[in-house]
Amino acid sequence: RRVRATKVEVPSRVRGSSSVAAALCAGRPSRGSSVVPLLVFAGLFGLAIGSFLNVVVHRVPAGLSVVSPPSRCPMCENPIRARHNVPLLGWLALKGRCADCGTPISPRYPLVELLTGALFVLVSWRLAQLDELSALPAMLAFTALGVALSFIDLDTRRLPNALVLPAYPVLAALLISASAVSGNWESLLRAGLGAVALFGAFFLIAVLFPAGMGLGDVKLAGVLGLVLGWFSWSAVVIGAFAGFFLGALVGVVVMAVGPHGRKTAVPFGPFMIAGALLALWVADRVASLLLGT
DSSP states (O other), rough: OOOOOOOOOOOHHHHOOOOHHHHHHHTTOOOHHHHHHHHHHHHHHHHHHHHHHHHHHHHHHTTTSSSSOOBBBBTOOOBBOGGGGGTTHHHHHHHTBOOTTTTBBOOOHHHHHHHHHHHHHHHHHHHTTOOOOOHHHHHHHHHHHHHHHHHHHHEEEEEEOHHHHHHHHHHHHHHHHHHHHHOOOOHHHHHHHHHHHHHHHHHHHHHHHHTTTHHHHHHHHHHHHHHHOOOOOOHHHOOOOHHHHHHHHHHHHHHHTTTGGOOOOOOSHHHHHHHHHHHHHHHHHHHHHTTOO
C-alpha cells in the first residue's frame, strides 16, 4: 500500500505569534538562542574594556600614558596585583580598599566596568535585531569611547583631542570593513555625509552661541554623525535632538537644585553620547510617528 503524505498547514495567527515556533517549523534554530553566546561574550568583553577605561579616564586628561606604568595605588604607589585587576571581582575581593595601605577605592571603578559591560550587551543585542552585526566592532568602539569621554567630561568639563580625533579614522576604518563584509556601501556614504552634516550643524551653533557649546562638542558631533549615519538619516537627526533634549532636561533639574542656580555648568558630552545610543532604539519609531507612517 502506498501512503499518501499529508501536508499540515500552520494557521497564520500561530505563525505570526511566535518567531521561535516559526523557526522550529522551518527546521532552523531560533534567532534568540543563537545570539546568546554573542551577548555573553559582549558582556565579558565589556567588563574587561571597562577596566581599561578606568585607566583612560584617570590618565588621559593628565597627559599620561595609558600603557605604562602598570596600574598602582595613587596613595602608596604599590602596583595592583594581577588577581586584583580582575574586573568587578577584584574590587569586591578587596572590599573596596587597597590591599597594601587600606586606602578606600572609589566605587566608580566597578561602576565603569559594569556600565561598559551592560552597554556592550545592549548594543550587541540591538544590532542583532537590526541585522547589522557587520557594524558591531565600530559600535562597540564608539560605545567604549563614549563611556570614557562621558566620565572625563564630568570630571574636567572637556573632551580631549587625544580621544576624539583618533576616533574618526578608527571608526571610519571599522565601517569600511563593515561595508566590505555586508556589501552595503550606501550606508558608508551616508555615514560620511552624516559626519559632515552634524559637524557643520554643531559648528554653526557654536559660532552663534559660543557660551553654550565648546569646540570639543563640535568635534564629537562629527563622530556621532559618522556612526549614526550608518543606520539612517533619522538616527542622525533623532540622535542629535535626543542629546539636546536630555541635556536640557537634566540641566533644568541641576540648576533648580544646585547651589549655583543658573550658573551651574553642565557638561554636554555625556548627553550627546546617551542621545546617540538611544537613537538606535527610538529613531525609526519617532520618525514614523512624526511622518505619520
